[in-house]
Amino acid sequence: MEPVHNIVGNAIPLNRADVDTDQIMPKQFLKRIERSGFGPFTFYDWKKDPDFVTNQPQYYGAPIMLAQQNFGCGSSREHAPWGLEDMGVKSIIAPSFGDIFRNNCAKIGLLCVVLPQSDVDYLMARAEELPAGQIVVSLESQTVSVAGTEWQRHFDIDPFVRQCLMNGLDDIGLTMQYDDDIAIFEESRSPLLPLTLKNEASAKA
Secondary structure (H helix, E strand, O other): OOOOOEEEEOEEEOOOOOOEHHHHOOHHHOOOOOOOOOHHHOOOOHHHOOOOHHHOHHHOOOOEEEOOOOEOEOOOOOHHHHHHHHHOOOEEEEOOEOHHHHHHHHHHOOEEEEOOHHHHHHHHHHHOOOOOOOEEEEOOOOEEEEOOOOOEEEOOOOHHHHHHHHHOOOHHHHHHOOHHHHHHHHHHOOOOOOOOHHHHHHHHO
16 A cells, blocks of 8 residues: 555535444445445445535545544444545544554545544535635644645544554555565475465475
């Protein structure tokens, strides 16, 4: 995945609480086997309303989403973050998140930022005041600010998650950091143990 540092742009003000993953990505689209291409199906049922926020052209391609408390609750479907990512969303700001959803976001490079309710409400109102609603999310300084104003807030994030996001490390990337150690371990394993794909290939060579 791509490293995350600073995210700058307008924000989609999804002013709803308890948005669950079934609403973000309805079940009928879980049959797809690709990880990409889920963007058009995100909030599929809600988008039938022409006034729904993601139908508004000023928010097309916005890299930040604002939401209310308990965003991403419900079932642990990875397709929900995939859909948001495919929409172009790179960061979500809310008072709280579903734990599994937040972990799934971190694994694909989607930054979840927790801010107090009053700060989220401020940003919701500001986001609708285009073009003055430009928001800056800095993972480097762990701050959220509004361009052209003095408004800035600090946010906390797990140091390990921050390191992974800033270095673009998903689970595979983390494992590959230990490729040399894994090779040494494979070469020193007892021949009585089952062969792994790696040392099986070496044995056939």
